[in-house]
Amino acid sequence: MATMTALSPAILAKYQPVIGLEVHVQLLTASKAFCGCVNQYGGEPNTHVCPTCLGLPGALPVLNRRAVEFAVLAAKAVNCEIRETSVFSRKNYFYPDSPKGYQISQFDKPIAENGWIDVLDAAGAPKRIGVTRLHMEEDAGKSIHDGFADSASRTYIDLNRCGTPLVEIVSEPDLRSADEVFEYLTKLKEILLYTGVSDCNMEEGSLRCDANVSVMLKGAKEYGTKAEVKNVNSFRYIRSAVEYEIERQIGVIEDGGRVVQESRLWNNAEGRTFSMRSKEQAHDYRYFPEPDLPPLVVGAAWQAEILSMLPELPEARRERMIAEYEITAQDAATLTATREFADRFEAAAKKAKSPKRVANLIQSELTMRLRLAGLELEQSPVSLEGIVMAADLAESGELSSKMLKQLLDTSFAESKDFPAVYERDKPKQISDVAAIEAMIDEVIAANPNQVAQYRGGKKTVAAFFVGNVMRLSKGQANPAMLNELVVKKLDS
Incomplete structure (x- = not known):
């Protein structure tokens, strides 16, 4: 050289x-x-x-x-x-x-x-x-x-x-x-x-x-x-x-x-x-x-006839999507990388319970796995429809974060879309109130110092109990139910 x-x-x-x-x-x-x-x-x-x-x-x-x-x-x-x-x-x-x-x-x-x-x-x-x-x-x-x-x-x-x-x-x-x-x-x-x-x-x-x-x-x-x-x-x-x-x-x-x-x-x-x-x-x-x-x-x-064919351009689209879907600028940049992908995201997001959660999953879970696999968004084994399904299940509390990650890992390992993997490997979630309360009682009894901190005003300690119960349930406790019951028990 x-x-x-x-x-x-x-x-x-x-x-x-x-x-x-x-x-x-x-x-x-x-x-x-x-x-x-x-x-x-x-x-x-x-x-x-x-x-x-x-x-x-x-x-x-x-x-x-x-x-x-x-x-x-x-x-x-x-x-x-x-x-x-x-x-x-x-x-x-x-x-x-x-x-x-x-x-x-x-x-x-x-x-x-x-x-x-x-x-x-x-x-x-x-x-x-x-x-x-x-x-x-x-x-x-x-x-x-x-x-x-x-x-x-x-x-x-x-x-x-x-x-x-x-x-x-x-x-x-x-x-x-x-x-x-x-x-x-x-x-x-x-x-x-x-x-x-x-x-x-x-x-x-x-x-x-x-x-x-x-x-x-x-x-x-x-x-x-x-x-x-x-x-x-x-x-x-x-x-x-x-x-x-x-x-x-x-x-x-x-x-x-x-x-x-x-x-x-x-x-x-x-x-x-x-x-x-x-x-x-x-x-x-x-x-x-x-x-x-x-x-x-x-x-x-x-000119007017021609300009009627002009699509929404990238910068304007990013600004609108940030406002409409309450997503970050980084999310918007990823989602608008190409017009085709932005169109597909918006079509999928309109069907989702939470477009913001769909965007977050794409940015945090999907792009990370694509990068590790050396794939582009268009080559993803998990479709946007699959991401919408995953987001909806997480939003409703039917899937914990841990379960979601495991299912996405399986989708990439087997090059199968999320819905097919979910239907086959659908995790058994614990939604029985008595069973979850029993596990919460066990964790509370084992951690008196953290209980005192919570009742002393440090409310963020509730996450400690949620995490420990989730580990005790091997990730199968219903997340929405668990969060509600932990707070109820600690406040009682």
Whole structure:
């Protein structure tokens, strides 16, 4: 692994990182942006193509209405203002995976601008990151540099991805650390997944991020020279790449050098960025309005129709669930991790005697066992319906905490849902008043000091007697009945 001279905390503290992100998001439409070809990852190379996405003479683009709807949904989800009339442009450049010699994009009149995403800064305080713009464009093809016997001397081109509908979401340079970058991207991905406009699968290229990183002395008024870190395929690697790039640039300046404006790639194996190409002279893409597409008009009526499809977004949903179900912020964060799981929880919670107890069981009992088993929530052998049943039994006093834990352990050990295990191994609970009173009398007689403490005003000692009776009954005493009888006996 490449090494870089470690910089002291004092040197690092002299500088202020400045980071902006450009996130490309593939839209989850059935067909491509400007033709009827299937919009699907994979397939035999160059089979999801037609004269339009291949850029053959005479083939004209036709805008995908669903792509526009998804772009508007994404834009509103990140609090952007929708431009009623936007314009498509040709972004001209030559590269082998772009057969037309240009990319249909948006330039000076994008579909949306002036949005924001709230994150937490290093101190845990809310911070608003501006979203400069969200614009629509089409994706290019893919250059394949390996996987063939002659890869050392040839590059292959797969044009299946040509014409895939994208939105590019450009942030303001408001991010100040690699951790803030990670937080912003995590929030953005969560929001996009909730809207359903993309699957955000980074391994398949559905979400790609470039980070523009610069540093300046604290208190300076002008930003430093930025380097663009491109094509990093996970949020964890992006955080590492940004951390490295910040230290690299500070080291260059401290050594008396000058940061060069360039594109850099992240090498995860070596843990460093390396130069890809200089950007000292900015590209002149010679943008001009796309002559084959009219201006895109998304009027008030169409906007209202699209916005009716916008679901409740994660932050709003968490706040509502905290209030409605009296759950903690941590519970709400777990339960809203995905829109699908939040939907399933709410459907189940509405049938439960105590939604709060359902949430507590998920957070305390279910997630712990999933973590130990290395499973995700969606892979749990215990369904949410099973958790509701367990919560209801605990709420009614038919199951003690110990019994509940034992049954859940069995469910996970045997990969069986809770209802089936409960029906088979249903514990015999002692609900006979005389039997429970006899055990309480035995424990009271054996613990006169604790009895004196209770009757002296230390009422919390009642839990001591409940615990001892529960042990004496081998966890089978009816919890609700036991608690009531213990207090009655101690007060008599």
